[in-house]
Amino acid sequence: MKQPRHVPVRTCVMCGSKAAKREMVRVVLTSQGECIVDETGKRPGRGAYLCHRPDCWERAASTNRLAHALRGEVSVSDREQLAAAGAALIGASVD
Numbered sequence: 375m376k377q378p379r380h381v382p383v384r385t386c387v388m389c390g391s392k393a394a395k396r397e398m399v400r401v402v403l404t405s406q407g408e409c410i411v412d413e414t415g416k417r418p419g420r421g422a423y424l425c426h427r428p429d430c431w432e433r434a435a436s437t438n439r440l441a442h443a444l445r446g447e448v449s450v451s452d453r454e455q456l457a458a459a460g461a462a463l464i465g466a467s468v469d
Contacts, residue, residue, distance in 0.1 A: 382394070387443040391427075399423065399425075400415050400417075400423055401440065401456065403420045403445070404419040405418070405419060408452065409448045409452035410455070422440060422444050424440075428464050431459075434456055435457035435460065
């Protein structure tokens, strides 16, 4: 019998929920200090994961918890882009 394939599990930095890596969204702090959503999951830089809950994305954009998890600063413009990306992802998953 074949062994079942290992599925990597990640934790949302906002709510602490655990899910398969492919079900989470990776946010990366690049070496240039830019905080972006990583759709591929392979961009270089310090990464953190967020689930698809709207309140997690709102808290990520409004609190310093994401910056703490990324071990860096998240600028105001990056926070606005995260809020917009979260709204787009949440809207896409509802449709």
